[in-house]
Amino acid sequence: MAEQIKATKVRVESSKLVKPSYEGDPPSTDVCIPLSVFDKINYKVHGAVIYAFRPPTPPNTDIEKGLVTALSEHREWAGRLHEDARGEPVILLNDAGARFIEASSDDVLDRAVIHEPKFIVAWGLATRGLPVDPLPLHDRGAFFIPRNPPRVEFEHRGVEFTARKASLMAHLWRVVSVARGVDERITSGVRISVNGRARLRPPVPDEYLGNLVLWAFPRVKVGELVNRPLQFAAALIHQETARMDDGYFRSLIDFASLEDVKDEALEGAAEANYRVMSPNLEVHNLARFPFWDLDFGSGKPFMFMPCYVPVEGIMFLVPSPSGDGSMDVYVSLLKHNVASFKQLCHLVRPNL
Known part of the structure; x- marks a missing residue:
């Protein structure tokens, strides 16, 4: 079992919204992507993960530039949750930006307690000046078209809804x-x-x-x-x-x-x-x-x-x-x- 790392004091040095940048004319910022049924039934929370890299690492300015490029392909992460005219939840691709925070700590990461998603990987590729590959698939509706006629073969009330x-x-x-x-x-x-x-x-x-x-x-x-x-x-x-x-x-x-x-x-x-x-x-x-x-x-x-x-x-x-x-x-x-x-x-x- 992996042990949790002890709590440490962290100082926030800067906080800013990073927005995508495009070559040529930027896309429209009023496009809405409807959420799929799988988006709607799952948790409405922000997920956080921790990575640790060995030095030398690139400067934060390069990592920020990489995020700018990655967001141009993964526009959902720079958009905002919204509702359409019918009150249905959507992602508004308004390029409002993703929060980029620089922080520091005087503590040393103790490796003694440590055992030796695609958006994330794209960020690393963009920081290194490499093309984002593979490109993300955005069209939620293309994969989840109801059958005609619909066949509800299992009980879903009270389940997904309320080796x-x-x-x-x-x-x-x-x-x-x-x-x-x-x-x-x-x-x-x-x-x-x-x-x-x-x-x-x-x-x-x-x-x-x-x-x-x-x-x-x-x-x-x-x-x-x-x-x-x-x-x-x-x-x-x-x-x-x-x-x-x-x-x-x-x-x-x-x-x-x-x-x-x-x-x-x-x-x-x-x-x-x-x-x-x-x-x-x-x-x-x-x-x-x-x-x-x-x-x-x-x-x-x-x-x-x-x-x-x-x-x-x-x-x-x-x-x-x-x-x-x-x-x-x-x-x-x-x-x-x-x-x-x-x-x-x-x-x-x-x-x-």
């Missing part, structure tokens, strides 16, 4: 449940993000710039979870994630297109307001994201980690920089459960 990795998740689910001291009669669930890009037929390219995640939510009594073999929990996870196939994703697209559903004014069930998830967990599998490909000119990062999230019970699975297929796992727990969790992780190893 080796399965073993790893099963192990963590069990260990966290024991560390929390959850009553064995209580039902626990693990909410797992499922990337639909490779599950839709035809697959959606990784260059698609937008949300395409639904959630699997296997549940079981804690007593069964901790007392039955690990393979039992792993099978539950595999079963729930496997059913999130092309048919399930298409069913949701059709469901959201129905006029009576639109009249219900349903809201996404994915809420970011929880602070304590116990007895449940939420797992974000980031294995397919190219975090380690970010290069501003001094080489790839030697460390990547999610930023602190003040939510008990959230986990991030991140590919290890070693390149051997191993994973770093970041787990957020209440302080009085941490010691027990660490001890259990060392004493009980999953049979992967």
Whole structure:
């Protein structure tokens, strides 16, 4: 398990809005991109990550210039959330800019506690003077056209609205449940993000710039979870994630297109307001994201980690920089459960 880096004092030296720059005539700034159903049902939060690079790194002015170029291809990140004439959420491509902050600290990053997305990679390419490749795919509507007639084959009210990795998740689910001291009669669930890009037929390219995640939510009594073999929990996870196939994703697209559903004014069930998830967990599998490909000119990062999230019970699975297929796992727990969790992780190893 990866350890969190200790808190440090950081001074903000400057803060500015960086806007895209174009060769020739700039594009219109009143274009709106409608959000897809997958954008609407997912969290409305800003995600933060931390990278660390070995020196010598390029000057901040070069990194800022790279951001200017990258934003010209990824205009959504310089735009603003807005509503169209019907009150539907959209991204307004007004080139208002992205916040660029320079900060410093006197502390030294202690590597002793550190184990050895496409917008991000484009920024590194632009900083190095290289063309942005591959280019992002912006058209959300092209991939999620409802079938004619729509076929709603699964229940979506109350769900999306209001193998080796399965073993790893099963192990963590069990260990966290024991560390929390959850009553064995209580039902626990693990909410797992499922990337639909490779599950839709035809697959959606990784260059698609937008949300395409639904959630699997296997549940079981804690007593069964901790007392039955690990393979039992792993099978539950595999079963729930496997059913999130092309048919399930298409069913949701059709469901959201129905006029009576639109009249219900349903809201996404994915809420970011929880602070304590116990007895449940939420797992974000980031294995397919190219975090380690970010290069501003001094080489790839030697460390990547999610930023602190003040939510008990959230986990991030991140590919290890070693390149051997191993994973770093970041787990957020209440302080009085941490010691027990660490001890259990060392004493009980999953049979992967």
